[in-house]
Amino acid sequence: MRLAFIGYGNVGRALAALIRRKRSEFPFVITGIHTLRHGTAADPKGLPAEPAFGPRAESVEAFLEAARADTAVELTTLNPSTGEPAISHIRAGFARRMHVVTANKGPIAHAYADLRDEAARAGVAFRFESAVMDGAPVFNLWRHTMPGAKVLGFTGVLNSTSKVVIETMERGGSFEDGLAKAREMGITEADGAFDVEGWDSAAKTAALANVLMDARTTPQQVSTRGISRLTPERMAEFRAEGKTVRLISRAKRTGSSLTLRVRAEVLDRGDLLACTPGTSNLILFHTDLMGTFGTVSIDPGVDETAYGVFSDLAGLLS
Ligand SMILES: NC(=O)c1ccc[n+]([C@@H]2O[C@H](COP(=O)([O-])OP(=O)(O)OC[C@H]3O[C@@H](n4cnc5c(N)ncnc54)[C@H](OP(=O)(O)O)[C@@H]3O)[C@@H](O)[C@H]2O)c1
16 A cells, blocks of 8 residues: 655654554555655655655645555644644545545544545545544544444543643642643643643544534534643642542533533542543543443553554555
């Protein structure tokens, strides 16, 4: 299977390394890489491990023509407000009858139902496992292992930056110390406010609701309040009471209405939702046939995100 990468940053490079490592088992060949500032490389016969980048192709369409791939792998920077230009990149792939795999939650949070339908009309696959909870199975879990079951709601601890800030304040540091630490760990989005004000969680909530509950919503429609009003003093009080705080995403369907919200919630320290330190994530699905069950991902990093994309690609081979 020939792959055209749109975006070649942390995830793109980790994925290329994983594909090289697994090349005796999985027949993936990278025939093109398109970036914003580093130019474009394309060779339908396959690119070397350290490709030479020429001038940037004049459009994503021109790039996809040059790469002659079967599958576009969309790994560009998240645009939380609109999901663009990733949505257009994905459509350019569908227009060429290419499968598309992405790790970008923007398109899933803003335009999932349209993209799903467009992929079906084009007769191609659209996969996005790494868009939420890095590579841990969330979407593919539902795709492959839950026939007949319906998601009635979910509860998730999905933002790492807010947890690092909370844990820093619990140890006596300031809010800004926590944000600086999260930046140092490379886990914040370009604008840290996006994480602590809850918009990262809102985007993930919208993406999950769109895919698992056919919500046809956007992050702007998720009722969102972040952790920016928490102080080290307040955290010390909670700690003395055996409590902590987590930024929680919740979805709940009641009759025909769907409630989506992100809130900083005060929890007992022993609460399951409080037991995910640092960058670890957790989601619980509330279902009609399988009760409540969940997925936990302990300290995921960029290699796990790359694996999620790899798992989507491997799924297209079968
Ligand atoms: N990092 C993670 O652990 C993680 C986890 C889950 C999901 N994701 C998602 O995965 C995606 C990639 O993340 P990342 O960490 O690899 O980002 P990154 O390191 O910032 O890389 C982004 C890449 O996209 C390219 N790019 C940006 N705009 C473009 C455009 N208009 N046309 C073509 N290329 C463009 C950039 O080009 P230049 O190299 O020229 O700047 C760069 O190569 C994001 O959507 C992110 O939200 C990441």
